[in-house]
Amino acid sequence: MEHAKISNDQVIAVVGLGPLGRGIAACCLSRGFTVVGIDREEKHREELRSFLPEAAAHCLEAGVMEAADATQWDTRLKLSGDLAAIKNAGLVIEAIPETLPAKKILLQQMEQFIPAGVLIGSNTSAFPITELQDGCVHPERVFGMHWSSHGHVTRFLELTPGENTSAEAMKLAVKFAEQLGKEPAVLKKDIPGFLCNRIAYAMYREAVHLLESGVADAEAIEASFRNSVGLWAPMCGPLRVMDVMGGGAFYAESIKGVLPTMANSAELQPTLQSFIDQDAKGPKNNIGFFDYDEDEAAKWAERFTASILTTRKYQDQYIPTDESAGDQSAT
Ligand SMILES: NC(=O)c1ccc[n+]([C@@H]2O[C@H](COP(=O)([O-])OP(=O)(O)OC[C@H]3O[C@@H](n4cnc5c(N)ncnc54)[C@H](O)[C@@H]3O)[C@@H](O)[C@H]2O)c1
Structure with a gap:
């Protein structure tokens, strides 16, 4: 063709x-x-x-x-x-x-x-x-x-x-x-959710599991994630980070002990099902994990845009696209 x-x-x-x-x-x-x-x-x-x-x-x-x-x-x-x-x-x-x-x-x-x-x-x-x-x-x-x-x-x-x-x-x-x-x-293969959504959905499932099982409240889950993954995510993916932040052996040992305790159900969790039932749209209808009045909704929209613009500038400065294009995985 x-x-x-x-x-x-x-x-x-x-x-x-x-x-x-x-x-x-x-x-x-x-x-x-x-x-x-x-x-x-x-x-x-x-x-x-x-x-x-x-x-x-x-x-x-x-x-x-x-x-x-x-x-x-x-x-x-x-x-x-x-x-x-x-x-x-x-x-x-x-x-x-x-x-x-x-x-x-x-x-x-x-x-x-x-x-x-x-x-x-x-x-x-x-x-x-x-x-x-x-x-x-x-x-x-x-x-x-x-x-x-x-x-x-x-x-x-x-x-x-x-x-x-x-x-x-x-x-x-x-x-x-x-x-x-x-x-x-x-991608080399067609798969539902492609790459980023599959990785993200695994993370969302675990976050909801931690919340539903009373391990921590939503604020603590947010702070933990933002201040750890938030630091490296614009620069490294989940594979690179294991290499450079301690090495695969260290991560594998640690993951081995935690895996049996993690969420792995194929069923939608009750919180997520209730969001479908209520047609939760977060800031748009004030139904979500947090409360939003008009000011709060505007604040999050503004933060989101600012973060995207800043991240793009940071990535272009420190990780040029030609470098990432030539980045070959070892396996
Ligand atoms: N929300 C996200 O972050 C995100 C990210 C990546 C991809 N997507 C995907 O992008 C797509 C669009 O998402 P959105 O949030 O912009 O959707 P949306 O529903 O807000 O907007 C879709 C638009 O398509 C128009 N439309 C519907 N049927 C049409 C037709 N037959 N011909 C012409 N116009 C038609 C509607 O009038 C509407 O303006 C979806 O498949 C969504 O899953 C969303």
């Missing part, structure tokens, strides 16, 4: 302009691409337009955008409520809500408007890519493209092949990720 190269004169289509889609669109704009943003709701299309000045300021503050690319975002962005607007795109990114049937239908509808060589990246958080490919006429062009919020400044991008994704598609996806200033984490 022949794939067009993603050059800067090509259009990137982003379908679904919620918080994730907005960051994705802004990221592409910050790297000089023309973007067509598609959302079935006008309100969300307009939210993207009004988000542009803030996103551009973030990109400049984090140092992820050349001054030349800071211009003409408005003219390089087209908005539409009609999926047919993807027809001239060089690559399409899907970012609609996390519902499997809706994503599958959308991917199949997209194929009616774009030629066979145009790739489709899905920003699913956890669905197997192979399931999303099922029913597509050209499944070889579909891959997982998992972003994080704020997509315009983070380095994070997980790229996952489904069983039917072509090697050429994955090569082009990696190249495109690098053009966007990302440090792509490329």
